[in-house]
Amino acid sequence: MNIPFMNLSIPEKSDREEILSAIDKVLIHGRILLGPEVSEFEEALTSYCGTKYSVGISSGTDALHLALRSLDIGKGDEVIVPSLSWIATANAVAMTGATPIFADIENDLNISLESIQKLITKKTRAIVPVHFMGYCCDMVEIVELANRNNLLVIEDAAQAFGASVGEKRVGSMGHIGCFSMNPMKLLPALGEAGAIVTNNSEVSSRIKILRYAGMIDKIDCVEVSLNSKIDTLQAAVLNLRLRKLPAIIQKRREIASVFDSEFSDLGVLPSYEENSTKSGRHVYYGYTLLVNDRSKFIEKMSTAGIETKIQHSPLMPDQKPFGAQDKNNFENASYLVERIVNIPNHENLSEDEIEYIVKSVKRLI
Numbered sequence: 001m002n003i004p005f006m007n008l009s010i011p012e013k014s015d016r017e018e019i020l021s022a023i024d025k026v027l028i029h030g031r032i033l034l035g036p037e038v039s040e041f042e043e044a045l046t047s048y049c050g051t052k053y054s055v056g057i058s059s060g061t062d063a064l065h066l067a068l069r070s071l072d073i074g075k076g077d078e079v080i081v082p083s084l085s086w087i088a089t090a091n092a093v094a095m096t097g098a099t100p101i102f103a104d105i106e107n108d109l110n111i112s113l114e115s116i117q118k119l120i121t122k123k124t125r126a127i128v129p130v131h132f133m134g135y136c137c138d139m140v141e142i143v144e145l146a147n148r149n150n151l152l153v154i155e156d157a158a159q160a161f162g163a164s165v166g167e168k169r170v171g172s173m174g175h176i177g178c179f180s181m182n183p184m185k186l187l188p189a190l191g192e193a194g195a196i197v198t199n200n201s202e203v204s205s206r207i208k209i210l211r212y213a214g215m216i217d218k219i220d221c222v223e224v225s226l227n228s229k230i231d232t233l234q235a236a237v238l239n240l241r242l243r244k245l246p247a248i249i250q251k252r253r254e255i256a257s258v259f260d261s262e263f264s265d266l267g268v269l270p271s272y273e274e275n276s277t278k279s280g281r282h283v284y285y286g287y288t289l290l291v292n293d294r295s296k297f298i299e300k301m302s303t304a305g306i307e308t309k310i311q312h313s314p315l316m317p318d319q320k321p322f323g324a325q326d327k328n329n330f331e332n333a334s335y336l337v338e339r340i341v342n343i344p345n346h347e348n349l350s351e352d353e354i355e356y357i358v359k360s361v362k363r364l365i
């Protein structure tokens with residue numbers, strides 16, 4: 001067997017035709033920039049996430065950057081981020097002029113509350129929790145801690161679109177939620193795309209200005225900014241795909257519960273909350289194992305025809321622009337980042353492939 005980690009092609013002809021007809025509509029009306037599909041997408045997001053406002057952005061990275069800027073975070077400010085994330089989290093903070101401060105993580109791979117607490121200083125303005133691999137952080141605790149310390153919370157929900165805690169969707173629990181709709185994510189565009197959601201009308205209006213060169217009504221430039229609009233074509237594709245999202249999440253959860261029960265005795269699973277597959281807290285952007293002899297495991301899996309992926313190494317504070325950090329601040333992250341490895345868990349896996357992955361992991365770990 002040969003099981004790639006993921007496959008971005010669209011095998012079903014009917015799915016391809018649906019996309020082509022959505023694109024055709026845009027070609028006919030010709031409103032290629034901020035066309036009606038963009039507002040339709042934004043409305044769909046607010047109703048899905050249960051927030052008052054939503055703004056389509058050119059990427060998840062830009063969404064984070066503009067979210068921070070809309071809250072006047074910049075030079076002289078500190079923003080606490082987890083050590084383990086895709087580098088965009090730290091880059092977005094640094095691009096505002098603020099300093100990312102790297103917190104440790106727990107054994108569920110999400111930011112550690114205790115570590116955040118230790119890192120708060122007079123300069124701290126915000127916390128950016130990342131719902132790593134689709135597993136929602138303990139937002140109740142994080143928001144409480146933030147409120148006690150007068151801090152803002154910007155959720156990096158790039159990997160967790162569709163996850164929820166109780167009635168609340170990921171992205172709706174902090175001041176601003178940021179999503180990526182890049183082709184690898186759970187709600188994928190056919191290129192770069194992202195969005196923010198918020199309940200704050202000032203934030204929403206300001207982000208609309210910031211995504212459009214700092215302009216109001218295309219006439220007056222009120223502040224310096226770049227171009228971060230979402231494409232109408234991408235919004236058209238996302239409107240279609242948003243309808244298919246629940247089925248995708250359900251399939252990923254089904255695969256995850258097979259994996260969970262098969263692997264539970266191997267001592268290789270992150271310590272997620274007991275019922276997180278069923279409760280809605282996890283959407284399984286990635287299915288992560290923690291493996292001591294990781295490079296051997298990856299090699300053996302590859303020989304067996306199964307592609308794996310390390311997401312994401314090295315830790316952000318160990319990357320060149322952020323070097324020279326105090327490693328004592330993220331000891332557990334340093335331990336775990338040497339062990340994380342993701343196995344294929346995408347919704348197009350067949351029953352046979354799932355069974356083959358299970359057998360191979362059990363045999364090769």
Ligand SMILES: *Cc1c(COP(=O)(O)O)cnc(C)c1O
Pocket residue numbers: 059060061062085086088089130156158159179180181182192193194
């Ligand atoms: C993908 C991702 C981003 C950035 O999103 P892009 O749309 O690729 O710019 C930010 N943070 C995390 C955690 C991500 O996984």
